Amino acid sequence: MDSGLLASLGPVMTAMKLSPDQPSPLSALDRPNSYIGRSVPRPNLARLTQGRGQYVSDVVLPRMAHVAFVRSPHAHARIKTIDTAQAKNAPGVIAVVTGAELTKVITPWVGVLTHLKGIKSAPQHAIAVDRACWQGEAVCAVVARTRAQAEDGCALVNVDYEVLPAVTDAETALDPVTPVIHPALGDNLTFERTLSVGDPDHAFAAADAVVETTFVFGRHTGVTNESRAIVADWNPGEQRLTVYQGTQAPHMTQNLFAKHLGLEEHQVRVLTRDVGGSFGLKVHIYADEMATVALSKLLKRPVKFIADRFESFVTDIHARDHRIKAKIGVNRDGTITAFEIDDLTGIGPYSVYPRTSGIEANQVVSLVGGSYTCPNYRARARVVFQNKNVMCQYRAVGHPIATAVTEGLVELAATKIDMDPAELRRRNLFADDNYPATSAAGLKFEKLSHHASLDKILAMMDYGKLRAEQAELRACGIHRGIGLASFIEVTNPSAAFYGIGGARISSQDGATVRLDSAGAVFVHSGVTEQGQGAESVLAQCVATSFGVPIERVRVVTGDTDNTPYGGGTWASRAAGIGGEAAWQAGKALRQNVLAAAASILQADPKALDIRAGIIVDADTGRERMGLDEVARVVYFRPDTLPPGFQAEFVATRHYVPRQWPFAFTNGVQASYLEVDIRTGAIKLLRHWCVEDCGTVINPQLVDEQIRGGIVQGIGAALFEHCLYDEAGQFLNGNLMDYLVPMAPEMPDIEIDHVVTPTADSELGAKGCGEAGTAGAPAAVMNAVNDALRPLGAAPITTMPITPERVLGALLRA
Amino acid sequence: MGERFCDINLRINGEDISARVEARKTLIDFLRDDFGLTGSHIGCEHGVCGACTVLIDGAAARGCLVLAVQCDGAKVDTIEGLSDSGVLIDLQDAFIRRNALQCGFCTPGMLITAQELLSRGGVPSRERIRDHISGNYCRCTGYHAIVDAIELTAKARESTRAGRDA
Known part of the structure; x- marks a missing residue:
């Protein structure tokens, strides 16, 4: 970066010394003013x-009403009658x-997609009709002038239920004696996938x-x-x-709103401003959200729904409820000969719309063993x-499940043949110089x-010294x-x-860039900001490829009226896909603006460039205008x-990986941790991650995505659990009893990178949003077992x- | 059964306020719904997450566990007032530079809690910082960056103090 630009950016740049600030070494991206x-x-x-x-919780509109829901206290019950008379007369109540x-x-919906062969589900309604299928499903809505009045009204709705047998244990869900939740479907099987590659039987026998x-x-x-x-604000006018x-x-x-309300898509505008965390939870559509838009249409006025924390626990999607029987074959020289898994997962009474609840198990099947060259693999997953x-x-x-299964097996195998676990990995990981490659599951x-990543992390940890310290x-x-x-x-x-699979979920994304009348640039993008920093990344891409100081770039996202059609933010796609579209749009606008400048200056546009917001001679950098x-x-x-x-000061580009x-x-x-064998308490001491997401557009944002992801993975490994009893009652659905990671228990986390850009895009950026969560549970589990192994404890x-589980393992030792 | 509504007088962000409030209304609902002070957030409404943290008579408190009527005669400061007054500006700046917030929903409560610790002076250990923010839930950052930002601010304030004393 030239020093003139550094000076011109003044306080912003000097303020950034807290984190690495090195331009990318990649030549294609190495524009003179690269961000x-x-x-x-x-x-x-x-x-x-x-x-x-401006979070949705903060939005207030004229005539806005609030909805609260009466929710089923039973896991499975027929709704015999709903008496709303008293509630309708309660103060402030507008409608019940x-x-x-x-x-x-x-209209109701069914959460299936055609590429998950055989997946089935039943029609789900915005509010339960005739029958509630889980504790927490909404059975009646009360709309009132305030949320408190709506809740008062809910207390006055009398629902007469006939309690039905609840199917709660996934292990027995398919037994012939178990009631079928949706009789029309024939059984309780949502989806099944099996896979057999190579010759697993022979590989296990010969191991x-x-x-x-x-x-x-x-x-x-x-x-x-x-x-x-x-x-939701339906305006009949x-x-x-x-x-x-x-x-x-x-x-x-x-x-989805248009489809189920019987509207054209252009009749619906979705605005997404600040979002207070999403993590995949907010990429689905929820019944109470569908009910809220429907109520607005019915009542012809704005209706607001904010899930309270208790509602969140019983209605926000849950995840990762899997039981996996797993097997690994290994030779004395460390060669892994085969992997086998049998996954069983219970997903509640409906496959979630529109992405289905089959994807998680499908991913587990695809991902197990995926880091290793082992050619023999058998898998079955039942949902x-x-x-x-x-x-x-x-x-x-x-990913967290597949990684914990794979890496758990690898460490058990290493123990079995008495080989250092790092060495066993080294003997089986795909070689860095032999790509493209395909995994046994076909990835x-x-x-x-x-x-390179393993070498780097072992060096960061000072692995040999750490092992010596551990022994001491x-x-x-x-x-x-x-x-x-x-x-x-x-x-x-x-x-x-x-x-x-037939879902109207866009994998491509677009960016529109526009030069304003004072030389600043607006970027409109289909990806969304969830706090991960997508808007920064988009601004960095456009500032670089167009050639302006980043302060002169404004980013607009989260408005279906004013952004190019796109998929949004999920599956670690915002930077890699949205960023590439923005990068290309910035380049296109540069060409358009240079054409105009050349016309004004009577110059060859190819001899000009835009740097730091100024038209310059490309070869000398001399400022022209x-x-x-x-x-x-x-x-x-x-x-x-x-x-x-005719000058064109708007340019749009789209991108999808092909x-x-x-x-x-x-x-x-x-992970490095200490187990107190008297109390079973685990103290996390240090945690490291080396990650390769290709081109790192913003090192600080990447590192913080990984840190946050790791802590979410640690939560799964040590704390978080939605506990149900046999009747399907959620036992700990509040923040007192459901433990989330808080600051004192969390370690500092050290991060480094290996950079292998993808050639599928000019930027070469891959995603990084989920890497932390993918690997952390496995690392922590392996560390706990590494601590307990010499004590004779069975692996947890x-x-x-x-x-409690730690003490249990020690007691059995 | 007592009165359903109560008249209260309090000072919010330096402004004297007289209001009639429902006795059951929490301070956080009062601030957000009646005064548009939406900078303090509602995360759990049972005192665990800390998103609604405000200052009552200078002490950090949960806006969801205090009724508005209990604040009769009190001085309440929220993130809006504290931002306008500039008392948090260095801490806010450190949070920005260190990317110590992602979605930002916990941030106002986190800043107020951190300020409470920093106002005691000195440079607290990272462990002490982690302990002090133990009642503020952040799902995005993993806390490391937040601890960095608070530590950096403590060091900067300490060196300013040392410079002044020299």
């Missing part, structure tokens, strides 16, 4: 620190609406050792700090629905219905860096463990993820331009690893 590879602070942070955010009444406004165990993952949930929030929604995918929800809250995709979908890898402390009765976890991550998905001057002439004195020349169905990334994590393969 690629720099930790530019996010433009939207100042207002958020001042309490000037049952599920049956709402079916006149909104020097076979290790078999069962992994159990605790059902947990997203716990976004801002709960789900929506304000315009025949238009405006929805303020904390969502990751505004164009997707626009489609079953049950009368609990629904499960669906949550940050790192399937196609463009280029990964498992070995062990002699003093201090039990520490070191756990490793290599992983792969699906990012930048193409249409292979949802589009081919400011962008403000080009804009002034084009907008206010076009009469002075040559006849026939060469690879997914841009796989890879990485490795390590059930999460969360509570002190």
Whole structure:
């Protein structure tokens, strides 16, 4: 970067010394004023620190009413009668609406996609009709002038239920004696996938050792700090629905609201401003959100629904409730000969709309063993219905499970043959110099860096020294463990993820850039800001490819009326796909503006460039004119331009990966912790991650995505669990009893990178949003078992690893 | 059963306010719904997450566990007032530079809690910082960056103090 630019950016640049600030070494991106590879602070942070955010919870509209829901206290019950008379007369109550009444406004849906062969589900209504299928399902809505009055009204609704048998245990859901939740479907099987590659039977038979165990993952949930929030405003005068929604995918929800309300898509506008955390939880559509838009249409006025924390626990998607029997074959030289898994997962009474609840198990099947060259693999996954809250995709979908199973097996195999676990990985990971490669399950890898990543993390940890310290402390009765976890991550998905299955979920994304009359640039993008820093990344891409200081770039997202059609933010796609579209749009606008400048200057456009907001001679950098001057002439004195020349100061580009169905990334994590064998308490001491997301557009944002993701993974490993009793009652659905990671228990986290750009885009950026969550549970689990192994404890393969489970393992030793 | 509505007088962000409030209304609902002070957030409404943290007579408190009527005669400061007054500006700046917030929903409460610790002076250890913010839930950052930002601010304030004393 030239020093002149540094000086011109003044305080902003000097303020950034807190984090790495090195331009990318990549030549294609190495524009003279490149922001690629720099930790530019996010433009939207100042207002958020001042309490000037605009979350949906903050939205207030004229005539706005509030809805609260009466929710089923039973996991499974027939709704015999609903007496609303008293509630209707309560102070402030505007309407009391049952599920049956709402079916006149909104149609039900079925959460299936055609590429998940055989997946089935039953029609789900915005509000339950006739029958409630989980504890927490809404059975009646009360709309009132305030939320408190709506809740008062709910207390006056009398529902007469006939309690039905609840199917809660996934293990017995398919037994012939178990009641079928949706009789029309024939059984409780949502989806099944089997896979057999190579010759697993022979590979296990011929292996020097076979290790078999069962992994159990605790059902947990997203716990976004801002709960789900929506304000729907049907305006009969315009025949238009405006929805303020904390969502990751505004164009997707626009489609769904239109489809089920019987509207055209253009009659629905979805606005997404600040979102108080999403993590995959806000990429689905929820029944109470559908009910809210329907109520607005019915009542012809704005209706607001904010899930309170108790509602969040019983209605936000849960995830990761899997029981996996797993097996690994290994030879004495460390060669892994085969993997086998049998996954059983219970997803609640409905497959969630529109992405389905089959994807998580599908991903587990695809991802197990995916870092290793082992050619023999057998897998079965069964997804079953049950009368609990629904499960669906949550940050790192399937990855934390697949990684914990794979890496758990690898460490057990290493113990079995008495080989250092890092060495066993080294002997089986895909070689860094042998790509493209395909995994046993058929995943196609463009280029990964498992070995470079492993080498780097071992150096960061000072692995040899750490092992020595561990042994030394062990002699003093201090039990520490070191756990490793290599992983792969699906990012930048193409249409292979949802589009081919018939979902109207866009895998492409677009960016429109526009030069204003004073030389600043507006970027309108279809991806959304969820706090991860997408708007910064978009600004960095456009500032670089167009050639302006980043302060002169304004980013607009989250408005279906004013952004190009796109998929939004999920599956680690915002930077890799949205960023590339913005990069290309910036380049296109540069060409357009240079054409105008050349016309004004009587120069060859190829001899000009835009740098730091100034038109310069490309070869010498000599300043020719400011962008403000080009804009002034084009907008206010076009009469002075040559006849026939028309300037175009708006450019749009779209991008979708075409060469690879997914841009796989890879990485490795390590955990160092201490187990108190008297109390079973686990103290996390250090955590490391080396990750390869290709080109790093903003190192600070990437690192913080990984840190946040790791802590979410630690939550799953040690704390978080949605506990149900046999009747399907959620036992700990509040923040007192459901434990989330808080600051004192969390370690500092060290991060480094290997950079292997994808050739599928010019930027070369892959995703990084889920890597932390993908690998952390495995690393922590392996570290706990590493600490307990010399004490003779059986390996703990059930999460969360509570002190009780640690003590249990020690007692059995 | 007592009165349903009560008349209260209090000072919010330096402004004297007289209001009639429903006795059951929490302070956080009162601030957000009646005064548009939406910078303080509602995360759990049972005192765990800390998103609604405000200052009552200078002490950090949960806006969801206090009734508005209990604040009769009190001085309440929210993120809006504290931002306008500039007392948090260095801490806010450190949060921005360190990317110590992502979605930003916990941030106002986190800043107020951190300020409470910083106002005691000195440079607290990272462990002490983690302990002090133990009642503020952040789902996005993993806390590391928040601890960094608070620590950096403590060091900067300490060196300013040392400079002044020298």
